[in-house]
Amino acid sequence: MNLAQLLYDLFFDYTLRTVALGSALLGIISGTLGAYAVLRKQSLLGDAISHAALPGIAVAFLLTGSKAPLALLIGAAIAGWLGTLLVNSVVRNTHIKDDSALGIVLAVFFGFGLVLLTYIQKHIPTATQAGLNKFLFGQAAALLERDVITMAIIGGIVLVLVGMFWKELKLLTFDREFAASQGFPTRALDILLTTLLVVAIVIGLQTVGVVLMSAMVVAPAAAARQWTDRLGRMIFLSATFGALAGVFGALLSSSVKNLPTGPTIVLCASTLVLISMLFAPNRGLLWGWFRRRQNRHKLHLDAQLHDLYTLALQHNDPEHAHSIVVLRAMAAGRGGVRHSLEELAKLGLARHHEPDSWSLTPKGYQVAQQRFNDPLSEGAVTI
């Protein structure tokens, strides 16, 4: 399938359009709430919630006997919410740390979910495996228009709530104690934010699956975090990244044979993280590497200037030339002496004499005097 055909289908093919819309919605919502989770150091809560949702889906099916997405999603949300409550209760009341508490809820709820799923499979004849099993790894192709509409409505409510409580949630995320001291109901806000996270995760279960949904919470937010230090921009970016990963992943998996949706979407999101970590300005690894190189270069020049200045001070004639051998001995292991000297010469601070010796220029002497005799001068200038 070529690109033009794919783009055409994206807008005019019913299945593909539904899948792409659903995945985009899922990415936007999980990206938005994921930003809060990552900032609040709750990245792995998503993992526990999504695994904990499995028994909820099974119980909802056992109770209602229908595979209508809304019923199953409500079951999933209740179970996910219960799981979070349990994690909190264990951490608050015992000395068990949050990592163990998350692990307990994740494994036990999921295990119980499996028991229920296998029970349903064997004892309830109407339940074909396809219906519930898609929740394990997700199946975007199975998305229907009504699923997307459900997602859009729930997601819309979630986003509106985030907007309404923007200031409160921001304060809660960055300075909880201050929020409490200002009289904001931090516990209620905690519950609100957790509930929204649960809803965001549950929305994605159908498409990405229980096992990998946590990545959709962490990855877009972690990628967005690299580009900005402002919450608003981070959330916007996170939602965009989530949507991009969702659409790309869903498109790839529906156009290539045997490519499961959930893992493909997750890999798209992981790629975005990798790109962001490498190339983001300021925080990015390449940027940091470049900055370190520049600093090292500057320090080398400074040290070279200092060596020349030290020698100049020991002579009556400040412009007396010294052999590069002497300068190399002074550098004591610092490489690139000739290179630094040439750089200084280009700046008009040092001068080459035959045979291969160097001295400061009058300008170089002046600069060195200013910089090294009065260490504060440079700071004073920048201020």
Next chain:
Amino acid sequence: MTTPQIEIQLIAAVTAVACALPGVFLVLRRMALMSDAISHSILVGIVLAFFVTEDLASPLLIVAAALTGIATVSLVELLNRTGLVREDAAIGLVFPALFSIGVILIARYAGNVHLDTDSVLLGELAFAPFDRFELFGYDLGPQALFLMGGILLLNIVFLLVFYKELKLAAFDAGLAAALGFSPTLLHYGLMSLVSVTAVGAFEAVGSILVVALMIVPPATAALLTNRLATMLWLSALIGIISAFCGYWAAHWLDSSIAGSMATMTGLIFGLVFLFAPERGLLAIAQRRRRQRWEFAQTMLVIHLLNHEGLPDAETESRVAHLSEHLRWEQDFAKQVVHQAERRGLLQQHNATLALTDQGRELARQAFVA
């Protein structure tokens, strides 16, 4: 019980103990979720090794998977060291990506062979007895039993040899490093152990039960004891009980054995969380209640001692006055007085309270403390 039933339970019990031992240190070192990460990402190693050997029984699969586990740990640390993401986020980024690669590789290139994601993730203990371990034509037992038995032995030997070092590193990593035990070596040693155990258990019971068996029994044991040695054997015991109960529950419901065992570990944890002596929710609630009454009685005797022998002693020592002075509800005040009287801290004459020697002593002690 039929022979396969006994064998399944044996495999499960051995796996439970093998997982619980390194799990204790994961829980103590606050790295419990590393088991989640490792048990998921080893899938890539298994798949890649399978492509090379084209043999699911090859020991190379275990080696490759264990290496992937260690690679996961290093990758998480590498991400963490860049300072761009926090540790929890680093774990949450690494293992879904690796697991996704594994799932995609299986779906695209290994669809026809006996290697499907469901069995890898969920495990199928019921089939474990079908793979026999044969030597010179003799049937010695199920392969999984020997594999897990070997891993259990490895874990026990590692624990015995490095017990002191592991203990010190778990409780005081700084001191361990200062005394010259290499933290990196211990860390990677433990992580290798976790990886190897996860790989072995993975085939038999699936990755989720690996997480359950590694985290839940040790966390449960941590609620019951403060001693490392006790914690180790308690975790093993809880693992074994979960394995047996889980098997029979699954048998009764005709459902997933691994899931049922994970559920059992959770049930035992829930029971201990509620009823553990000292640390259970009930014990905590009871202690808080008792402390509330004891504190009230101490307040009362201090109040009485304060006014004893002074002109206002008459009015201050009236029961009716307490609600005003100590801001107690009338009923509460009456009950406190009643309890204090029963303990012999004070005596009551015509609704006026007088301290006994014992009451005076308690009040003075409360002041000094």
